[in-house]
Amino acid sequence: MATMQNYTAQLHPHQQAMAGVIARHVPGTADWETPVQNLLLFRRDAPTEPDFCLIEPSVVLVVHGTKQMLVGAEAFPYNTSNFLITSLDLPASSQVLEASAGEPCLGLVLKLDIRVLSELIAQGILPHARERSGRLSVGLGTMTPDILEPFRRLVDLLDEPAAIAVLAPLIQREIHYRLLLSDRADLLRQIASVDSHSYRIAKAVDWLKLNYAQPLRVDDLAARVQMSAPTFHLHFRQLTTKSPLQYQKWLRLSEAKRLMLNEHLDASSAAFRVGYESPSQFNREYSRLFGNPPKRDVEQLRQMATSRA
Numbered sequence: 158m159a160t161m162q163n164y165t166a167q168l169h170p171h172q173q174a175m176a177g178v179i180a181r182h183v184p185g186t187a188d189w190e191t192p193v194q195n196l197l198l199f200r201r202d203a204p205t206e207p208d209f210c211l212i213e214p215s216v217v218l219v220v221h222g223t224k225q226m227l228v229g230a231e232a233f234p235y236n237t238s239n240f241l242i243t244s245l246d247l248p249a250s251s252q253v254l255e256a257s258a259g260e261p262c263l264g265l266v267l268k269l270d271i272r273v274l275s276e277l278i279a280q281g282i283l284p285h286a287r288e289r290s291g292r293l294s295v296g297l298g299t300m301t302p303d304i305l306e307p308f309r310r311l312v313d314l315l316d317e318p319a320a321i322a323v324l325a326p327l328i329q330r331e332i333h334y335r336l337l338l339s340d341r342a343d344l345l346r347q348i349a350s351v352d353s354h355s356y357r358i359a360k361a362v363d364w365l366k367l368n369y370a371q372p373l374r375v376d377d378l379a380a381r382v383q384m385s386a387p388t389f390h391l392h393f394r395q396l397t398t399k400s401p402l403q404y405q406k407w408l409r410l411s412e413a414k415r416l417m418l419n420e421h422l423d424a425s426s427a428a429f430r431v432g433y434e435s436p437s438q439f440n441r442e443y444s445r446l447f448g449n450p451p452k453r454d455v456e457q458l459r460q461m462a463t464s465r466a
Contacts, residue, residue: 222262
């Protein structure tokens with residue numbers, strides 16, 4: 158097996174540099190919220206099973222190893238030659254495909270700022286994005302030195318904390334500009350254009366995230382974002398792979414899982430907190446999504462966390 162040092166010799170110099178910084182700041186299996194706003198680093202020392210997550214509008218880079226994102230029935234594998242980009246909050250599953258203790262999977266997630274994207278597009282200095290046939294709000298882009306270079310400078314700021322407040326916003330703005338010049342600029346333009354269906358669906362998703370525990374009338378939500386009910390249903394499913402009610406259910410069950418893990422609520426209390434009126438219905442739907450009843454699932458997750466510590 159190649160050592161970490163030998164493997165990084167095969168990477169672009171910017172990827173080598175970022176791999177070194179990430180490995181130093183994240184010494185074991187973890188997700189690390191950095192002092193740089195909206196920047197997260199991750200490390201995995203072994204392949205993983207798919208893990209449910211809610212992906213915010215963001216770009217994900219792997220500088221060592223291979224991951225994939227599962228959205229609906231589609232898989233998006235990515236490594237050091239490409240990047241993953243999402244333009245909408247998506248229920249998905251994340252999985253590490255290639256990693257070991259000697260060759261860990263290392264990378265970063267940068268949450269995108271829709272306001273910055275809109276400002277850059279409004280300046281009118283960017284070329285028009287090439288149209289793509291897919292409507293799903295996630296895709297893979299080609300990694301280039303122009304994209305890697307500002308990411309390397311952003312990660313380097315972790316070793317210069319006094320400069321973060323001044324330089325990080327400038328570098329992040331440059332990253333947004335570079336992404337708008339990439340071969341996946343289409344995904345970013347569709348969500349930053351205020352007159353687009355994607356923008357309206359994003360507003361509906363924002364409302365659902367804040368009001369997931371409330372009863373949902375889909376026609377009312379469609380009217381809230383100024384869309385007809387049939388058009389709203391069509392574009393919501395195209396962009397998220399779920400109906401609005403399925404999306405709400407996913408939000409409820411995911412929050413219930415968090416409440417049981419982090420706040421130690423029992424299953425019934427968590428069910429009522431997220432809007433369920435029937436604990437038995439909650440148990441059925443939780444088991445269907447996560448593969449185990451709530452109590453057993455949480456116990457297994459805690460055992461896994463203890464074994465990693």
